[in-house]
Amino acid sequence: MVFGIARRKTSSRKEAALRSFGADTRMPTLAIVLDLIRERGAVSRVELADATGLTQATMTHAVRKLMALGFVHEVGTMPTNRGTPRRLLGLRPEACYMVGIQFDLYSAVGVVVDLAGRVVVERRMPAPGEREPETIVAEFAEHVRAMLDDAGLTLPQVLGIGLATYGPQDREAGELVVPLPTPTWVGYPLAATLEAATGLPVVIENDATAAGIGVQTLGGSTSSFAVVFMSGGIGSGVILDGRPYRGVTSNGLELGHISVDATGPPCHCGNRGCLDEVAGPTGVVRSAMADPALAARLGLGADLLTDFLRIARATLDGDAAAAELIAVSTQRLAVATVTLVNLFDVGRVVLAGNAFADIGPVYRDALQEVLDRSVFMRDVHTVQAELAGDVTQAAAIGGAAVVLRNLLESPFAEQRATAVG
Amino acid sequence: MVFGIARRKTSSRKEAALRSFGADTRMPTLAIVLDLIRERGAVSRVELADATGLTQATMTHAVRKLMALGFVHEVGTMPTNRGTPRRLLGLRPEACYMVGIQFDLYSAVGVVVDLAGRVVVERRMPAPGEREPETIVAEFAEHVRAMLDDAGLTLPQVLGIGLATYGPQDREAGELVVPLPTPTWVGYPLAATLEAATGLPVVIENDATAAGIGVQTLGGSTSSFAVVFMSGGIGSGVILDGRPYRGVTSNGLELGHISVDATGPPCHCGNRGCLDEVAGPTGVVRSAMADPALAARLGLGADLLTDFLRIARATLDGDAAAAELIAVSTQRLAVATVTLVNLFDVGRVVLAGNAFADIGPVYRDALQEVLDRSVFMRDVHTVQAELAGDVTQAAAIGGAAVVLRNLLESPFAEQRATAVG
Secondary structure (H helix, E strand, O other): OOOOOOOOOOOOHHHHHHEEEHHHHHHHHHHHHHHHHHHOOOOEEEHHHHOOOOOOOHHHHHHHHHHHHEEEEOOOOEOOOOOOOOEEEEEHHHHHEEEEEEEEOEEEEEEEEEEEOEEEEEEEEOOOOOOOOHHHHHHHHHHHHHHHHOOOOOHHHEEEEEEEEOOOEOOOOOEEEOOOOHHHOOOOOHHHHHHHHOOOOOOEEEHHHHHHHHHHHHHOOOOOEEEEEOOOOOOEEEEEEEEEEEOOOOOEEEEEHOOOOOOOOOOOOEEEEEEHHHHHHHHHHHHHHHHHHHHHHHHHOOOOOHHHHHHHHHHHHOHHHHHHHHHHHHHHHHHHHHHHHHHOOEEEEEEHHHHHHHHHHHHHHHHHHHHHOOOOOOOOOEEEEEOOOOOOOOHHHHHHHHHHHHHHHHHHHHHHHHHHO | OOOOOOOOOOOOHHHHHHHHHHOOHHHHHHHHHHHHHHHHHOOEHHHHHHHOOOOHHHHHHHHHHHOOOOOOOOOEEOOOOOOEEEEEEEEOHHEEEEEEEEEEEEEEEEEEOOEEEEEEEEEEEEEOOOOOOOHHHHHHHHHHHHHHHOOOOOOOHHHEEEEEEEEEEEEOEEEEEEOOOOOHHHHHHHHHHHHHOOOOEEEEEEEHHHHHHHHHHHOOOOEEEEEEEEEOOEEEEEEOEEEEEOOOOOOOHHHHOEEEOOOOOOOOOOOOOOHHHHOOHHHHHHHHHHHHHHHHHHOOOHHHHHHHHHHHHHHHOOOHHHHHHHHHHHHHHHHHHHHHHHHHOOOOEEEEEEEHHHHHHHHHHHHHHHHHHHHHHHOOOOEEEOOOOOOOOOHHHHHHHHHHHHHHOHHHHHHHHHHHH
């Protein structure tokens, strides 16, 4: 190893990044303060100001807005050394709810999440498969109604629905820009139609980015990390100081479509040797089908994700042929993740998505080994591989969280707060 | 081609991004306003407010600071339909100067730049080669003095020096974190020693990021694009809405150290089949040396960059063997650039760096062809390949620009303005 001398602390940088929020545009401030109150349980304005570097005046203003929205209330007081006791703030988890749905061709998961980020209802829905968008949207609308019934919620208690799915997408229009699974899906008014069918605002989000936001909702709010998301395909997300990296049109981070083998098979995207084709469920299942004994032994021939999960479970059960395919996949995914880290410079990589349901720890351990020996800036900082708290729900929870963030980061929050307060 | 239907406008997004500056932290505002005044020549506060989306009050405040710094002055008036003529603002290009030096093992270029971004002095310096840092720093100090003499400038007229070079680096400490070219370079107080030797503040910056900032200084200030930088090695940079992407420790975007061939040669960085080794001057010159007839014909055997430039020129002169090596390099670089675009989602890629001095158009054209057929989001937006205005100077100019930006983006600008005004 040529490098290996200087290892630096990044804490002063992190503090500076946190402090910089103090000077920032007003709306993200609300999300940051809300997250801190959620994390700490009961906390005073002074503690909040200390923890964020915001001025007392800004904090007072932010807290007033959150109270006007009904999201935060006073939960008690704390004696101080000098005079007036400090009033403690706490979250009202039941103040509002958000719906999140993560879907691709092979899976669909819905959740209802409260303001504390807790899943109050979860629902596995039928996979969209190759069906038309109007059918799927009608089905989603039914499931949303059923989930709200299960949770005992009425529409006014629900902020909206976040759809976490694959790209390319036009987030602003609420449409996909890819003819998958059928040509009808391109430019189909996905968000608008689901809005009309449910009476709730609907936003769309990249599934991997949503998983990143979901991981944050379950943990620290101003951290920086990458997400590698694997369901039917592979995607990724990057969260920096608590905010998703979006690029010019929110269509970046397509880890599944970076070439890991210039002479590899052509991909539908126009590139060759894409990670999706070489290391994702597509590649693993294709290789498994080329081995008829293995395919028969594992009962393959269902949909892509189901077949992949069978190969993954067989690996855990000691099937050597299955294990070999998974080993190739883990190594290739790890090399692509090093690319992601070498380009985005993050210190943490979180794995999420249905494909990691059982086999996640195997991918995580292989990834850690490759990161430790191959990451370019490893002598500036280490890079940690982790599994999301709930790999199968993270993206749906993130979809729900996006709805809340959009409110907190838009001028509408101010109006809503004024109207309520 | 499976995609190919919806092609969207991004102008509303861009406008939104521009508008968001209005709500932003105060210091970048100065840089944005200064860039606009530089671009437009003579401009009124009202026009500035319209173009940036900043409020009149914010604009008045920003202009007052820039005038206090001596960077901007009133250059005339413009009649209006109703009453008072508008006062026009203009840049004072001679208000201050910045020094930029781009270097790696094989090259060193210095520039003195005025506030208008114009190069008033340029100087080719001896390449550092494998020499020790104290020698190089002493040499740089001599060259800085000589450049300032040539420009007829005294120290108080100069804001500082920006060193644009390779990584990993510790920007805050002003040190490299890599034992190249010799072990002494790791943790050597590069910025501090040059500061002591010149009496000027010194900052360090990644060379590819600097090239991106240099391209901006020569053009639009709030644009988004990627830079692919090739000198002795390959690096990249991403500028989003006018700001460099930095990641957690400013050590991302190491395009030269992403694997483009999982079974390729091991790289000193710990990875295999790195772009640097496969497609950069390292790989091209290694392949050329393996062909003794070619090596003799081109007189190879100088340093890496000189040899690469000889191969490049031979390609332009019609040498088929040389052209074959350059073709492999262009294709591999293009595939890696697609990775960069698919991950960062930018609509423009600018090539910069000494290695593109003659052969730049060949790389640009090959890149454009690959981008057109392989970029994942090409039906959401096109991706344009370009050569930087001056491929050999862009990083040095960007190094100089970083010095100015640091001033404008730090609270110090306020102090300085107060002290001056």
